[in-house]
Amino acid sequence: MTGPLLSVRGLSVNFRTPQGIVRALGNVSIQAGAGEVVGIVGESGCGKSTLAAAVGNLLPGNAEIAAGEIRFRDRDILRLGSDAQRQLRGREIAMVFQDPMTAFSPVLTIGEQLIEFQHQMTDVDKAEKRRRAEAMLARVGISDAGLRLNGYPHEMSGGMRQRTAIAAALLMSPSLLIADEPTTALDVTLEAQIIYLLRTLRRDYNGAIVVVSHHLGVIAELCDRVYVMYAGEVVESAPVDALFHQARHPYTRALLECDPARLDQPAEFLPTIAGEIPDLTVLPDGCSFAPRCALADDRCRIRPELTSLSEDHAARCHRVSP
Secondary structure, X not given: OOOOOEEEEEEEEEEEEOOEEEEEEEEEEEEEOOOXXXXXXXXXXXXXXXXXHHHOOOOOOOEEEEEEEXXXXXXXXXXXXXXXXXXXXXHOEEEEOOOHHHOOOOOOOHHHHHHHOOOOOXXXXXXXXXXXXXXXHHHOOOOOHHHHOOOOHHHOOHHHHHHHHHHHHHOOOOOEEEEEOOOOOOOHHHHHHHHHHHHHHHHHOOOEEEEEEOOHHHHHHHOOEEEEEEOOEEEEEEXXXXXXXXXXXXXXXXXXXXXXXXXXXXXXXXXXXXXOOOOOOXXXXXXXXXXXXXXXXXXXXXXXXXXXXXXXXEXXXXXXXX
């Protein structure tokens, strides 16, 4: 196969709600190649998790894919039947969710659950599945892995549960791993452990990893390329170094300025972006970021297109040019 492992093209997703139709994603396109770690970053409510759920075909019942395609290994997974999609999940595409506290059933042992996660491996007996589960727990840094298999989720710390969730996702050796806010529910120490684990895994992992986060430090530590999302759209995409040092979209620059790591003096208040994300049931006609942008002018009344600035850098703003 040539080309990217994952290619999302022109994806638009709507949600039916009592308040009306919410346009969660609008004409979103991203790519991820084998051996690459791709980041998706933005404020809460910008569509990051919806995009991750769409790739995993885990959208809720009130969601509608209005346009676009999601190609995995050059097949549009949206056009596959339900059985074929189930075969992909776990074996080819796996997800790590943001809350390790609810990732596992509280009434089954860790071993029982990790064995069940391998149910698609019909040619492997239960003893071998248990051995594989123990080896994977050890690989993600859990000591006494054999004993942990007999324990329950509540007997683990948050960091251990998140490591176990990553182990569960990797048990089937998926080609695509999606990590949705993998460090959000953890304290700073545990967050550092998970970042170190993912950095270690990327060295041995030949699949693609998509990391969804609002935490710029996580993105900077882990990713090769980054997509910045705002109001359900990709507003900038670039290699990680270019994004952090040569950001072109005003929203990306505002996000970077809000990073607490950039503060060189103690401050009473953390920096924020003025204003609010627009109501996704009634989007403005022009640039979605214009109401919050200090650089907005009359041109912003017209919706900007995604402008290619170089071979691997693009931004959706009237002020940018190659």
